[in-house]
Amino acid sequence: xxxxxxxxxxxxxxxxxxxxxxxxxxxxxxxxxxxxxxxxxxxxxxxxxxxxxxxxxxxxxxxxxxxxxxxxxxxxxxxxxxxxxxxxxxxxxxxxxxxxxxxxxxxx
Numbered sequence: 001x002x003x004x005x006x007x008x009x010x011x012x013x014x015x016x017x018x019x020x021x022x023x024x025x026x027x028x029x030x031x032x033x034x035x036x037x038x039x040x041x042x043x044x045x046x047x048x049x050x051x052x053x054x055x056x057x058x059x060x061x062x063x064x065x066x067x068x069x070x071x072x073x074x075x076x077x078x079x080x081x082x083x084x085x086x087x088x089x090x091x092x093x094x095x096x097x098x099x100x101x102x103x104x105x106x107x108x
Contacts, residue, residue, distance in 0.1 A: 005057055007034040015040045023071070027051055055103040066094045068102065076103050 014037055015021050021039050026049060035051040050068075052075065068075060069091035077084040077094065078101040084092050094100050 007036070007056070008032045009035075010037045013038050013041055013046070023049065050102075052102065052104045053106055056101055058099055058101045060099045061094075061096050063096060065096050066100075068092055068094070073104060077101070078103065 017040070019040075026037065030051045032051065033053045034056065035049075037049050039047045039049055041047075058078075068077060068086060070086045070088050072088050075086045077086070077092065079094075080099055086092060
């Protein structure tokens, strides 16, 4: 049985090609602590926005790499042997099959 977590994850594609994607508006309208929304599809990949506070659970993706890019704040990605710290305008790719846990400090 799959464990339930308190995250909002919208995997539907919100924007078609040639539509404006207004990231500040999406952030402003978000009242969730952990929110993921698929924004658009680019060839065989998708681009998602994540608005995060607190910890996500430990997990891995068996078939897909995962790219993280920070626009504001700080994101930590715990791996089994280290933690990657991302500041604004920094990113990293987590390879498929790698156990990881993203987390962001709670807002003061």
